[in-house]
Amino acid sequence: MAYREELPPQCPPEGAEEITADREVFRAVRSDPPTEADFQSQRAEKPKKEFRGLSECVVRGVSVFSDRRDGEKLLKLPHMRGRLLARVRLTAGAGKIQQTFSPSHHTWWPFADYDILAHCGKVES
């Protein structure tokens, strides 16, 4: 299965699991309804940027939270002012995902065919 973005070798890492059962995650978005741009990886947003100290695999993934409270917390940061919190339903075929950094933070590598916007639920400020 092809990924939404070209990924480096050994990416997603061995610890990432393929999404086979439904789950909900939360992501900060700029508008209601969200757009494709809201689900771009850091690499897609800044193709020429040098991400020193960060693995190329991680910068080609998308950050999401499994716990809504962490999403709400994120919106308190100055960088996120004005953003909204979208609930995204991940179903079989959504791609691979791995818990990274904190219990609720996950890095998601979506499959190319997964229609993310069709799986976006309620957006809240």
Next chain:
Amino acid sequence: MKTIRYTKTLFYYDGPQVFEARDAIGGHYVGVMVEPDGDQDRFVIRGVSPEGLRRFRSGLLDLRTLLLENESEDWFLASPSTPTGEELTLTPQTGSIDDSGFLPEEGFLLHDLPTEDETVREARERNNLVMEISVEPPEAVSEHRIRVATLAALLNHVQTVVKHAYGAALRGLSLDARRSIDKSDAHLLDVVVPAAGGSFKVLFQASKETDLLGNSELGRALERVDQLFEHAADPARALAVVKEHKGHLAGAYLRFLRFLIETRTGFRYSWAQPGFTRPKVSGISEAQAQPLVDALSGISNLGAEAVTLLGALEKGDVSGTWRINTPEGVYSGKVRDGGPSLEGLKIGSTYRFSCMEEIEELEATGREVRTLYLIEHEPA
């Protein structure tokens, strides 16, 4: 121009959003992403007190309060490409940080649920993996004390089991995954509290810092250690698990259990990474250790590990000693009585040596002496 160096990411979302840093004289700083500046990220930077930072890491102080509690008016902006990979040059700002629009809203706590658990609290405060062990040898019954030799041996056994658990965990990964990990010294533990209150307790911390994503490589090792202790109350199941880990890890575990019996103590431990909400807790009582030691002692070659060496033979003599040069290094070993003969092997030719590696622990120092015994050889 003042500079600081990134030390740890505290909150990650599409890149480090909140991080901590130190200056050249050890002062603590916190950086918060404020806005991207082209391909650069832009962070507001503020000096913070060690105590304030500790309370923030523990989830007891919110980010805005942390940034405002500094009595100095100094605050800075920095625009690195990524804070994690370079020295950050700070640009001093005028005016109050309170009026800058760069402060987070109230209520940003790193952990929403402050923990009551001591191990998790330590892991959060230290922002690293911590492991707390406790033993109850006879001398610790009435007061907080332990024999010097017992403590020294205990620390050595714990580090040895963890070292071999890490090696076993790495061998379970693919070659590519192993190559992508910086595994040098990742098994090392530092004692950070040598005699914590309670029954005789010692607190360790991973010697190396966590990676960018907040995980310690040492976690891999402790997950293996958990497997060994998980069924301590059920000798048959425990025996099966230890057999699965046959090799240096099982050997180190057996020596540790024997030590617990000799010193008449049980062993409890808990460990946590900064992101844990609950610690992982396990251990074994003195009573549980005895039947397990009895069963494990009956397994031949429990602590031996199969090793295959492919390389050019440098030495092979009739006394049964040999040396082989492989891409991973030069190895030497022995042939046991009745083992394969080295006669006819050509110096400089390439061979595949199938060996068993055994570890003997020197009683006085606890140092491990490894010996490779040749089992089979073939031209390659």
